[in-house]
Amino acid sequence: MDSSLLKIFVAVAKHQSISLAAQELCFTQSNVTLRIKQLEKKLGYPLFHRVPKGVILTYEGEKLYPYALEIVTKVEETILKMKNISEQTLLRVGTSQANAIIRLLPFIEKLSVDYPATQLELFANGTPQVIDALLDYKIDIAFITGNPHHKDIVVLNTYNDDLYMVESKHKQSKECIIGYREKSTHLNFFKQYWEALGHKEYTTIILENYEVMLGCVKAGMGRAFLSKIIVDKYHYTNDLILTKLPLNEYDLETHLVCKKDAIPLIGDYLKTMHLP
Known part of the structure; x- marks a missing residue:
């Protein structure tokens, strides 16, 4: 089965909207609709019900979704690992808004000097959204506020925000x-x-x-x-x-994190990187 069809299916299911899925994937709505119909034809049953505010999964669609999500995630993870098999050619960086102001530019400057061949992709949002993107393999590392204490996430470095x-x-x-x-x-x-x-x-x-x-x-x-x-x-x-306020038990330091099963090739370098 074509994994690209499953990727489109997952996007539509996640957003419950063909138009929003098309925006995420940079496709036209008609293209997304056509690809969903192709997948439905291959499987032999409808995957979505149309509702006033978009679409919802059919019973068959609900059964397919977890398998499709797992396949799409594994395919994207494999592609990324193959791209970075011998050197860090791509690094996707997520950051909270405060960290975008405080240390994103120093990070970019240091990396451009030490790893000039590494291409960067950036994603800025609130900490919860950045963590979600990390867990979904949409980014490789993230600057976030506080240690998430998540079983699938490891802390590479810690910074004090004063x-x-x-x-x-x-x-x-x-x-x-x-x-x-x-x-x-x-x-x-x-x-x-x-x-x-x-x-x-x-x-x-x-x-x-x-x-x-x-x-x-x-x-x-x-x-x-x-x-x-x-x-x-x-x-x-x-x-x-x-x-200066007493932080007590609060962890409000910035943590540079990644997934335990997807530590970048330059992980050791990131662990020793000094930033503001």
């Missing part, structure tokens, strides 16, 4: 917490810390732009929990009060 609560030096800060992303490890920690101090009544603003976040903090619109590297990068250090 985190602080920041508030305006010139204005009274409002009872508001300013965060980068709603489902953020840093934001969740800061909320719990702030509530433990007795601050139960506060609002939250999500901005997804560090420079705007810092500008709002400077204006007294609220407080945030950020790496000093980010504060320094946008030149807000002299306008803010920086307070």
Whole structure:
């Protein structure tokens, strides 16, 4: 059976949408529809029901899905390993947004000097999404906040982000917490810390732009929990009060991780790489 047909089937099943699957695969919708029909013809039964908001798996489709996912994953893993069989010709790097700001460029610069033949592919998102991409073999390594303590993931390196609560030096800060992303490890920690101090009544603003976040903090619109590297990068250090918080049992360090069964050929190099 053609594994490319199974890859399209898995994408449609995952998104429950032909259009979203087409976007992920960089195909036209008509091409995806045609390939699904080809697979259905080969197997002899329909795989999807059409519903108002997209498609859902038929009973037969549900039976096929776990096998198709396993085949597609193994094929992609094999292709990647064969490409990198003698040298690291491709390295797919995932990173959380904060790490994209703090250490992605230094990482790229170091790698381009030490491994100039290695091609890089980048994927930036929240830590949960980056971990999912790693587990699905869509990326090879990832910079994430905290150790995931997952049985299939190994930590290659650890970096300290030098985190602080920041508030305006010139204005009274409002009872508001300013965060980068709603489902953020840093934001969740800061909320719990702030509530433990007795601050139960506060609002939250999500901005997804560090420079705007810092500008709002400077204006007294609220407080945030950020790496000093980010504060320094946008030149807000002299306008803010920086307070080091007790992290207690929280692991908010950055960990460079990979899958245990897919350690890159340059794994030893990554274990000793020094970054900000």
